[in-house]
Amino acid sequence: MFTFFWMTLLFFLWGSTKNTGIRLTVESALGRPVCSGGYCITLNEGEITTEAGLCVVIPCFFTMADGFTPKAIVWFKCEPWRRRCGDSDVVFHTNRNKVPSEFLGRVLLLDPDVSQGNCSIMINDLSTSDSGSYQLRVNGFYQGTADGVTFPSRTSLSVKDLTQKPSVMIPPLTEGQQATLTCTAPGLCSGSPPKITWMWRGKGEMEVNITGNMAASFKTENLTVVTQRHSSILTFNSSAKHHNTNVTCKVSFTSGLTTEETVTLKVNYKSQPQITGNTIVKEGDDLNLTCNVESFPQSVVVWTKHSASEIYLQNNTGSATLVISNVTAPDSGRYVCTATHLNETVSAYADVKITWFSKILKGSGCVLQSALLTCVCITEGFPLPTITWPLLKDHTEYSVIKTVSNHTINDTVTIPLKNRHYVSVECYSSQGNEEAKENLTVQEDFPEKEGTFSPLPVTSALTFCAASFQMTNTFPRVTEIKL
């Protein structure tokens, strides 16, 4: 019956502390009642171990022989080898006047109603010197006469150095949202409240006291009449700069003992995707684009090509490098990097342009007809190449027509020749650092004496150049005329 009762108490105490992860110091079960002449005491079985700075409950229950009315409870502490503790060893007395100051207020009777037989005490603000053997005396009246009973059974208490740490609770932190960290002191003690301080250490920084936009508030919760939970709540606006930084909660007990716990903060945050690499690539070279997203947890990064649902590359490490080797013109277009962070997606894109350049194309050539030299030079590329005619510097009279169609440029130059004669005419095409040159052979065309002075077959280029010449006469698209 008594055992069941105590089990209930133990369960209650354990149950109430379990959530915070703090061990209460009652570790062994109550023993059986030890009786002598109708006087019974039930104490803890074996030694009770606890830690300095914390508190402990010494469970105890007694019943007196018929006719004995208990009035006061006295607890002594003395060396185990002494048969009986003396008056100088009092640690608790229902009459406070008889208690030495070092124990006064620090040792509490859990149930002040002595007639209930509940002699359990709690000792707060423990120090290692509280270790020892505890003995109970019940004073009262036996059949009307003042009397007292000292029970021979004792409970031994061992107070070890403090090893328990505060428990720090961190909810999931998200950038821009208020963060609330809770640090709970070990021990559910109703003694002097400990001091709880916070310290913060940023990346490569010194540890600093929490100040400024971080605020800490102290909180004491009454769990039962005799147990209290002391905690400190730190609130601040979390941001990416708090990620992977350390926060320390330090608990200082009145005895000067301290214990601390350090936690590393993890803040959910993300940055915009950043694309690096050249978006203008020469045909035949490699396209090499990296999309990087700084975030916690890491984002999944996917590369796709706009207007094509094909996934080129996917990586869950927050960074993905798209490499297309030996690019050709159709590889140009919009490439999209999509980053998925938790349940949100953000994207960035790169417009890739492939630059290419051809030689002087077929269809280029010159025709001399009636002292008028007409030369056509055709080339293509992206961006559009520029055509130059070195021979123009020797002439002051000429016309140039440029025709642009998609990536093809078609330059027609017409020069009236007086006494000069050309076997070939140079055409230069250039784009950036690249240049193509070609000597265009001059075909002489004498319509009046056809067949006599024209040993060369009439080529398609010739026909084409003649057509150009026709158009020159009507000046349909003259972009440059120098006379």
Ligand SMILES: *[C@@H]1O[C@H](CO)[C@@H](O)[C@H](O)[C@H]1NC(C)=O
């Ligand atoms: C002794 O009193 C305390 C405080 O009221 C209570 O929690 C505990 O259950 C009691 N123990 C017994 C054995 O009655």
Ligand SMILES: *[C@@H]1O[C@H](CO)[C@@H](O)[C@H](O)[C@H]1NC(C)=O
């Ligand atoms: C935070 O603490 C961990 C482990 O204690 C340590 O490895 C890390 O370097 C600390 N970080 C900072 C920014 O001090």
Ligand SMILES: *[C@@H]1O[C@H](CO)[C@@H](O)[C@H](O)[C@H]1NC(C)=O
């Ligand atoms: C933090 O504050 C305590 C007192 O509140 C002081 O003793 C200590 O020197 C301070 N530490 C720093 C790093 O400012």
Ligand SMILES: *[C@@H]1O[C@H](CO)[C@@H](O)[C@H](O)[C@H]1NC(C)=O
């Ligand atoms: C807790 O109990 C103490 C006395 O035991 C009392 O002064 C205090 O107001 C109580 N606090 C709460 C939050 O109930």
Ligand SMILES: *[C@@H]1O[C@H](CO)[C@@H](O)[C@H](O)[C@H]1NC(C)=O
């Ligand atoms: C957090 O930020 C909001 C608005 O940005 C501000 O009103 C609030 O005071 C900040 N809280 C703290 C603890 O700094």
Ligand SMILES: *[C@@H]1O[C@H](CO)[C@@H](O)[C@H](O)[C@H]1NC(C)=O
């Ligand atoms: C792509 O570029 C990165 C950084 O510029 C470089 O480290 C990597 O070797 C390149 N990859 C290829 C395949 O060229």
Ligand SMILES: *[C@@H]1O[C@H](CO)[C@@H](O)[C@H](O)[C@H]1NC(C)=O
């Ligand atoms: C993801 O990227 C890392 C480093 O950037 C690389 O080592 C890994 O192979 C990549 N994984 C996939 C699935 O592409």
Ligand SMILES: *[C@@H]1O[C@H](CO)[C@@H](O)[C@H](O)[C@H]1NC(C)=O
């Ligand atoms: C690049 O691609 C072109 C056309 O697909 C091919 O002719 C050429 O051999 C390739 N060059 C290399 C180095 O792979």
Ligand SMILES: *[C@@H]1O[C@H](CO)[C@@H](O)[C@H](O)[C@H]1NC(C)=O
């Ligand atoms: C993502 O999830 C959070 C909570 O899990 C929710 O508040 C938020 O609205 C969600 N965002 C989107 C874009 O679905």
Ligand SMILES: *[C@@H]1O[C@H](CO)[C@@H](O)[C@H](O)[C@H]1NC(C)=O
């Ligand atoms: C120009 O390019 C477009 C698309 O690339 C094509 O549809 C069109 O036929 C081209 N025009 C000429 C004259 O080559």
Ligand SMILES: *[C@@H]1O[C@H](CO)[C@@H](O)[C@H](O)[C@H]1NC(C)=O
């Ligand atoms: C060259 O330009 C002329 C007009 O100046 C045009 O008629 C002809 O088709 C063009 N040739 C090519 C191959 O684009």
Ligand SMILES: *[C@@H]1O[C@H](CO)[C@@H](O)[C@H](O)[C@H]1NC(C)=O
């Ligand atoms: C064109 O011919 C001239 C004279 O014969 C020569 O100097 C020049 O190098 C030639 N250019 C090309 C591109 O072949």
